Amino acid sequence: MGLHFSHDTLPQRVHFGTGRAAEYLADEIARFGASRVMVIAGRRDADTAADLSAQLPVALHYSDIVQHVPAESAERARAAARENAVDLLVCLGGGSAVGLAKAIALDTALPIIAIPTTYAGSEATNVWGLTENGRKSTGVDAVVLPATVIYDAELSRNLPVGLSVASGLNAMAHCIDSLWGPRADPINGALAAEGIRALATGLPAIVEEPAGLEGREQALYGAYLSAVAFASAGSGMHHKICHVLGGTWNLPHAQTHATVLPYVLAFNAPQAPVAEARIASALGTDTAIGGLNALRKRLDAPRALKDYGFTTQDIPEAVSLILPAIPTNNPREVTAANLTELLTAAHEGSTPGP
Structure with a gap:
């Protein structure tokens, strides 16, 4: 207690x-x-x-x-x-x-x-x-x-809008992974939630006014909070996936994280109700995945791993490399079958949901 x-x-x-x-x-x-x-x-x-x-x-x-x-x-x-x-x-x-x-x-x-x-x-x-x-x-x-x-x-200001979006969603991935990382704790959770809120405010402002400073300040603030939370909580499932994809197939870092994030959230959220509620609250929506999907649509975020050179033929090797690295405390058991399903959906860019 x-x-x-x-x-x-x-x-x-x-x-x-x-x-x-x-x-x-x-x-x-x-x-x-x-x-x-x-x-x-x-x-x-x-x-x-x-x-x-x-x-x-x-x-x-x-x-x-x-x-x-x-x-x-x-x-x-x-x-x-x-x-x-x-x-x-x-x-x-x-x-x-x-x-x-x-x-x-x-x-x-x-x-x-x-x-x-x-x-x-x-x-x-x-x-x-x-x-x-x-x-x-x-x-x-x-x-x-x-x-x-x-x-x-x-x-x-020199950072193009598309890369700003991908980079900002990479920061949001730090926040979300921090809520179920190996060393997740209430302090990490508080930092992560405020980071999500700041990024969800700042990124649309950047898209709407690329030369404006207020959105970029919010995004930098959110990115810092996300990183502090992540450094303490450690790499969760999302980052284990993306480290393999980036290192093995040289996929672009920010775009890979931005693409994979909603699939991991949809995978874990049903088994992590406290984290799910915190993410939804920070996004100002009823559900975490609904809020993230709406934000990604508004931002025209990266959608599919196939757009960056990852192929269906690569999925079995990716599964074999990722599976041993998944933290034991992940909210949902990860198997070769459901990881294959997740990577297939991320490859195709289908809209993830509960």
């Missing part, structure tokens, strides 16, 4: 303010006393990274970023950091940029300042991932947790 749980809160400084990223970044670099900074940013964010760091002690600008962080890509980046005697990492962009910084930190223990321009949420977790020989490995290590995160909605 009563509440009984254990909860870890990760140590991290968060700065949140539209138009203030340059100020925050300079202050943080000074706080660390860094003199040889490695700035990691992809092509879309290269100009922004250059502007933010123009007056800072940058030893190296690095742009060789590959999604799912292949091991060879990580080793090239680590070598570059060592060759340039880097003493601080600054990553600007989405999950791939943050993931590469984490891969460097895992080997060097260098501190990270993360400046997200998407809603991936990796910046607020101590989870790393590397892909090698078609398999994605993940782990947890305090050394990869960014010491500082800087959120500035102004910097996300």
Whole structure:
């Protein structure tokens, strides 16, 4: 009877303010006393990274970023950091940029300042991932947790609407998985519910007014909450599926998560009534899957895995790789048969329901 749980809160400084990223970044670099900074940013964010760091002690600008962080890509980046005697990492962009910084930190223990321009949420977790020989490995290590995160909605204006939607639904997947993850607890649940509410508010605003800042602020806020909840609760069924699909078939990260999410929710929700009610309440609807389906329709969200190169011939191998990774506390028993059914529906893009 009563509440009984254990909860870890990760140590991290968060700065949140539209138009203030340059100020925050300079202050943080000074706080660390860094003199040889490695700035990691992809092509879309290269100009922004250059502007933010123009007056800072940058030893190296690095742009060789590959999604799912292949091991060879990580080793090239680590070598570059060592060759340039880097003493601080600054990553600007989405999950791939943050993931590469984490891969460097895992080997060097260098501190990270993360400046997200998407809603991936990796910046607020101590989870790393590397892909090698078609398999994605993940782990947890305090050394990869960014010491500082800087959120500035102004910097996300370059993120196209379609990718904003996919990335935001990836963040919502963090929230929903947190409600039945291996270490789910009431604190994670509260953070996740507020994250769902913020994302359900922010994403439609982005679609309706792509240049507006209010929707992007809400989405960044929701993404942070989702990641904090996820870091504590751990990977649930949804993320185990998507890690296999992304690492083995190199499917696009955000779109894969956005596509798979409603199928996992429809699968688990009937056996998780407390979580289902919390999700529905956060979405402002009678049922969780009804609310998510309505939101996805409004956002014109990604619908089918077949659109990203996943085939029906791939499903048996996916099932064999995913099944052993499903957490034992998943609300519903997962079998080869029902997992095959779930992946088949996600492949085709049929509308999931209870």
